[in-house]
Structures are given as structure tokens and as C-alpha cells.
Amino acid sequence: MVTGASGGIGFASAALLARNGAKVALNDVSNTPALVGAVEKLRDEGLDIIAAPGDVSDNEQVQEMIRTAADRMGGLTYLVNNAATPGTGKSIPPGQLDRVPDTLWNLLLNVNLVGPYRCVRAARDYLDAAKGAVVNVTSTAALGAGASSTAYAASKAGLQLVTRELAKGLGPRIRVNAVAPGWVGGTQWPCGWSEEEAADAVRALPLGRVGRPEDFAEAIFFLCAGASYITGQTLVVDGGLTA
Numbered sequence: 001m002v003t004g005a006s007g008g009i010g011f012a013s014a015a016l017l018a019r020n021g022a023k024v025a026l027n028d029v030s031n032t033p034a035l036v037g038a039v040e041k042l043r044d045e046g047l048d049i050i051a052a053p054g055d056v057s058d059n060e061q062v063q064e065m066i067r068t069a070a071d072r073m074g075g076l077t078y079l080v081n082n083a084a085t086p087g088t089g090k091s092i093p094p095g096q097l098d099r100v101p102d103t104l105w106n107l108l109l110n111v112n113l114v115g116p117y118r119c120v121r122a123a124r125d126y127l128d129a130a131k132g133a134v135v136n137v138t139s140t141a142a143l144g145a146g147a148s149s150t151a152y153a154a155s156k157a158g159l160q161l162v163t164r165e166l167a168k169g170l171g172p173r174i175r176v177n178a179v180a181p182g183w184v185g186g187t188q189w190p191c192g193w194s195e196e197e198a199a200d201a202v203r204a205l206p207l208g209r210v211g212r213p214e215d216f217a218e219a220i221f222f223l224c225a226g227a228s229y230i231t232g233q234t235l236v237v238d239g240g241l242t243a
Helices: 008-019 033-043 059-073 102-130 150-170 195-204 213-225
Strands: 024-026 049-051 078-081 133-137 175-181 234-237
Touching (some): 008 024, 008 033, 008 213, 024 059, 033 049, 049 059, 059 102, 078 102, 078 213, 102 133, 102 150, 133 150, 150 175, 175 213
Parallel strands (some): 024 049, 078 133, 175 234
8 A cells, every 4th residue: 555646756656566566555635536547547557556545644544444455455565654744835944933833733743643653553464464564755854954844844753763663563574664755856845946946956966856756666665575674764765965
């Protein structure tokens, strides 16, 4: 199962897993046109895809979507926790405390931090039976490389710690790792940069380009299907942003 899979990193990860022979459940918060379109697109390739709508911020929905997907697929081997939200349309500088109210904190912690934990908790028995793996999608924001808000950075930093704790708690049968993407191209979130500022940021990257969803999907695929002796780690995939 891949959460937040109707586009971006989630869709690219689901596609890569499916093209390598996996049955994949695509999740989004509900059965949105984007999710329906993503499922149809991969099915048109002849891939084994099901839709698994559900809101990761709602424990009952998480339990139902995991159970239904596992029943339909005959089990669950890999869980990619990609669903997340910035919670804001524009970047909020860390000094502007009044622009980060409790409602924003509660939203981001509930979706970005507790959401993945809920999914792992619901999927644990299936993953244990399969000797499977979990990959959480964090962010270089957790490393101090800039974020949409302090709350977002904190939610992703917390997810890195949860990744380590779950690796200790669920081993040796379940591996738990994370991928920390840097700048992801093709997203709809407006960071407020001018074209010149964005171009300067790209030129500053050692690899000289913004990351494509497929770049991050490759790292996620490795931590799912390979990496048999890696657990509790966060793989930074950022084109050299944090070098």
C-alpha cells in the first residue's frame, strides 16, 4: 500500500512497485477524481492496482482501508507512508509565531506524524506475516533545510524519530526506514519564490536540478524490496541540498 498515491512521489512509487510485479493499493483521502484517474492510468498498463481510499488522520478509516486492501490483495508486504500536508498555501518564516496557530500544529501532527503511526499499527500483523517493510516519507525540512512552517518541519523530524523507534520495536521481522526528499518538482504547493529565486536555488544544488518523483520512488523501492540489512535509517535524497 502507498498512501497519498494519487500523484507525485506516491504515484511514482506505486507505479514502480507495480511495474516490478507487486499488487499495489493506491490510497488517497477519499475516492477523488485524482485517485480514480491514477488507478485507471496504471490499470491501462496492465498493472494489478486497487483503490484504497481513507483519511490517515482518522483511525477508524485507517483500520478499514488497511484491512480491506490486505484482504483484496491476499496480504500486505510493503507499506509506504507518503500521505502528508503542508497545511499552508505559502511558506511561513520561523520567526512569525502568530502565523502558526494551534490549529495548524494539530493538523500537521495528526496527518504527517500520527497518520503514518496509525497505518503501521493497523498493518502490523500483515507486515509481520510477510516479513515486510515500511518506508516513511519525511523531508529535508526535518534536517533544517527549510520548510513550509516550523510545524511542518517538526512533524517530519518527529517521523524520523518514530521510524527509529518502530524499527527497534518491530524487528527482526519488519524493517522500518524513511526517505527524506529535498526539493520535489511538479508539486502544486506555491512556496512564494520568484522565478529568479527558484532558478538560483536550482543552480546551488550540486546535481543542478530539482528532484523528479521518480528519483524518490527509486529510493523507496530500494528500501522496500532490497536493503535486507537496513532498518531504522533515513535515506536523504536531495540532489546534494544538505551536503
